[in-house]
Amino acid sequence: MTNCFYDTINALFDEYLPTYKFKRHSSDKPWVTDKFRSLIERRQYAFHTGNSNDYNKYRNVSQRLAKKLHAELQ
Secondary structure, three states, X not given: OHHHHHHHHHHHHHXXXXXXXXXXXXXXXXXXXXXXXXXXXXXXXXXXXXXXXXXXXXXXXXXXXXXXXXXXXX
């Protein structure tokens, strides 16, 4: 009975709350994080859709975060 319950709960989690996997590349800098990658994706989406306000916002945030992450590593 318990196994059936856990199987059902896990199936629902997988369907409604899927995990998002980020691809890692061997050429990535060591300071690149998942949050930084997500900001870059949002910036690129705003650029491709022509939303200049969002593009500028995400550009500024990603640049600040890149400087911060890079400085923390050194």
